[in-house]
Amino acid sequence: MTKSETLTRWDHAHLWHPFTPLADWESEPPLIIERGEGVYLFDIEGRRYLDGVSSLWCNVHGHRHPRLDAALKAQIDRMAHSTLLGVSHPTAIELARKLAELAPEGLTRVFFSDDGATAVEVALKMAFQYWRQKPDPEPKRTRFMALGNAYHGDTLGDVSVGGVDRFHAMFGPLLFPALRAPSPHPYRSESDDCGAASLAEAERLLEAHPGEVAAIVIEPLVQGAAGMIVHPKGYLRGLRELSRRHRVLLIADEVAVGFGRTGTMFACEQEGVSPDFLCLAKGLTGGYLPLAATLTTEDIYKAFRGTATEGKTFYHGHTYGGNPLGAAVALANLEVFDEERTLERLQPKIAHLAGRLEEFRTRPHVGDVRQSGMIAGVELVADKATKESYPWAEQVGARVCRKARERGVLIRPLGDVLVIMPPLSITREQLDELLDVMLTCLREVTEVAS
Template identity: 55%
Template sequence: MAKRKLSQVAKWDHEFVWHPFTQMQDWLAQEPVVIERGEGVYLIDENGKKYYDGVSSLWVNIHGHNHPTLNAALKEQVDKIAHSTLLGLVSPPSAQLCKELVELAPEGLNKVFLSDDGSTAIEIAIKMAYQYRQQVGQTEKTKFISLNAGYHGDTLGTVSVGGIQLFHQVFHNLLFKPITLPSPGVYRDVADREASFEESLAELERILDEEGHQITALVMEPLVQAAAGMLVMPHGYLKRVRELTAAHDVFLIVDEVATGFGRTGTFFACEQEGVSPDFMTLSKGITGGYMPLAATLTTQRVFDAFLGTFEEKKTFYHGHSYTGNALACAVALASLQVFRDEKVMEGLPRKIEAFTNALKPIEQLEHVKEVRQRGLIVGIELEQDVATHTPYRPNDAVGAKVAVLARESGLICRPIGDVVILMPPLVSTVEQIEDMVRIVGESIRIATEEEHVLEGMRPIIL
C-alpha cells in the first residue's frame, strides 16, 4: 500500500478540515480517498476507481447516487426558490411533505415539526414533551428514561439520553441525568438473549410503577440500536414498551432516524409491531441522501397544549433558519415518489432474503461472534476468542482493518469498533448485495486470520 503523492484536494483536506468521529493524528498520516462523484450504488474517487457504497454514505443514501428523479426535483425547485423562512410564511414543498409524512406515519401522528438533522429532531421531541407537561399542569413529570447503549445524536439534550460512554462521558457534567434502562440487545452470549429481554421489561415495569408519575417520556430506537453496533431487539419488545408507557401516561419518543424509510423491511420500524408512538423522529434517508432535513412527528394532543393567546406564552420557542428548506423538501417529496414509482418496498423481501443467505458463511468464520440483521441493516461483531468471549484489544483496530481491506477490494464500509457494518442502498440488486457480502467476508478472514498482512499499519477508519 505505497503512498502516492497527495492531490491538491487531499492537501487542502489535511491542512484545513477536521473530520467527524475521526482520530485526526491517524488521518493525517494516511492518504485519504477523495470521492468526486457517484453513480447508483457506487462511489467514484478522483482516480476513477469505483467502490460499492456499503453504508449508504452513513445510512442516508437509499435510492443510489445521481438518481434522475431526485436530480430533476432539485433542478426544478432551484429555478423557483431555494429557501424562504417558515417563520411567518408558508412553503409549498414543506406543506406537501408534512402532509405526505402524516399519511405514511403510524396512526395518530398528525403534526410535523421540520428541522435539519437527527440530533435536532430528537432535541425537539425532548423539549416538546417537557414543555407539554409544564403547560398542562403535570409539573412533577420532569424525568426521562433512556436505554443504555442508545444513541440519539450529539447535541447536549440528545447526549443526555444517549448511553455510549466512548462518545458521551467527557460531557457528563453538562448533561441532565435520565433513568437508564438496560437494553435487551446487550447480552454476553447469544444464549442470554431471552433473559436480557425479560430483564429489561421487568426493570421498566418496576421504574414505571415507582416513578411513572414523575416521568415525561421514554426515548428509544425501535428494533435496532444502530450506533451501538446494530444491536437487534427481540420481537415484541417495542410493543410491550408501548403498552407499559401508555398505561402510565409516559410519552414514547421513537427515534427512526436510522431505521426509517425502508431500512428494516417496513417503511417505518414501528410498523412491524403495530406501535403508534407519541413522537417519531426522522432524518437520514428522508431526502435520499441529497439534502439535510429532519422531522419530528407528534399527536394532536401534544399540539393542542401549545395553543393559546400571546399572553399565555405557550408557543414552542424553537426553530432553525433553514427549517422547511424548499430544496430539501422538494427532494424529500421526490424520494417518496421514487418509493411509489419504483415499488421499492415490494422489492425488499427478495433482497433481504438474499442478504440473509449470503451472510451465512460469515457466521462460520472463526472470529465472528455474531451476525445481527434486521432488513438491510447488518452488524458483524468480531472477537479474538469467541469461545471465551475475549474481545480484541482496542489498539488491534480489527474492525478498522477489515474496512481498509474492503476498500482495497472496492467496498466502502465503516465499522463501529469491532462491529463491521453493512447498510447498502435499498436500490442495490441481489447480485450487488451478494458481492458486497463476499468482499466483507474475505476482508474479515484476512484481517483476523492473516494478521501479518496489515502489521504496523495504522488504519484511518476508526
C-alpha cells in the same frame, strides 16, 4: 502539484473530520470522493467504490437518481430557501401532509428541522414543555428514560439520553441525568430473555419514580451506533404498553431505521406501535440534503396552541428547517418508493442477505451476526467460545474496512462490528459483491492473524 496532492494538503491543514482520530487521519492520504452513480462512489482518481453504508445510512435509491435530481433542479428554478417562521411554502406543506399520511396512526403534526439530532432534540423539548401546558399540568415530569448503549445524536439533550460511553462520557458535567434501562442485547445479555428483563427493569424504574418521567426514548428494533443491536421480537410493543400503563410519552427515534431500512416504511409498523413522537431524518431526502422531521399527535399540538400572550409557544426553530430544496427532494423520494415498488422489491434482497450472512456465522472470529431488513452487523471477537472482544488498540474492525476499501468497497465499523447498510436500490449481484469482499477481508485480518 497534482489536484490530489493539493486537496490532500488543504484537507490536512484545514478540515476537521467528525468521529475521526485526527493523528491517524493526518498520517495518510485521504480518500476524496468526487461523484456518485447508483450504489457506487468515485474518487478524484476515478477509482470506484461500492457504498456499503449508504453514505452514513442515508442514501436510499442510489446516487444521482434521475427523479430526485429533477426535483432538486425544478425547485432551484423557483426558490432555494424561505423560512417557516411566520410564513410557509408549498413543498413544506405538501411534505408535511404526505408524512402524516404515511406515519403510524395518530401522528398528524410535523415539525421540520435539520438532521437526526435536531429531530430528537425537538421531541425532548416538546415532551418536557407538554407536561407543563396540558389541560391538567404535571410539572414534576422532567425526567427521561433511555436504554443502555443508546445513541440519539450529538446535541446536549440527545447526549444526555445517549448511553455510549466512548462518545458521551466526556460531556457528563454538561448533561442532565436520565433513567437507564438495560439494552436488550441477545448476544451480550446475561439473561435468557433479555427483552423481558429490560422491560422489567424499565417498569421498576418507572415505579420508583412515579409521575416523574416525561418520555421514554427508543431506537425501534435496532440500536444503530451501539453496534447494530437487534432487539428481540415484541420488545418495542412491550415498551409501548409499559409507557401507556404509566402515562409516559414514547419517542421513537427512527432517524436510522426509517424509510425502508428494516423492510417496512417505518420500523414501528412491524409491531403495530404508534408512538407519541416519530423522529425522522437521513433517508427522508433519499440521502440528498439535510432535512429532519418530528411528528407528533393532535393532543400534544393542542397543548402548545395559544395566542402570543398566553405563553404556550414552542420557542425552538432552525434556519433551514423545512428548506424548500430538501422538501422537494423528500417528496420525490417518497414518490419513488411507490413508482419503483421499493418495499416490495426489497423483500427478496432481505432474504438473500439473510442467506449470505450464514457464511459469516461459520467464521472462527465472528461472534454474532445481527440483521433487521437491510441492516446487518457482524461482530468480531477474539474468542468465539467466551465472546471475548478484541483489545480496542488492535482496531480489528477498522483494519477489515481498510482492506475492503482497497478492493473497492466502502464500509465503516462500529468498534469491531462490521456494518452492512447499503442503499435499498442495491441489486442482488451488487449485494454479493459487497459481501464477497467483506468475507475475504474478514478472513485476511482475523484468520491469518490468529
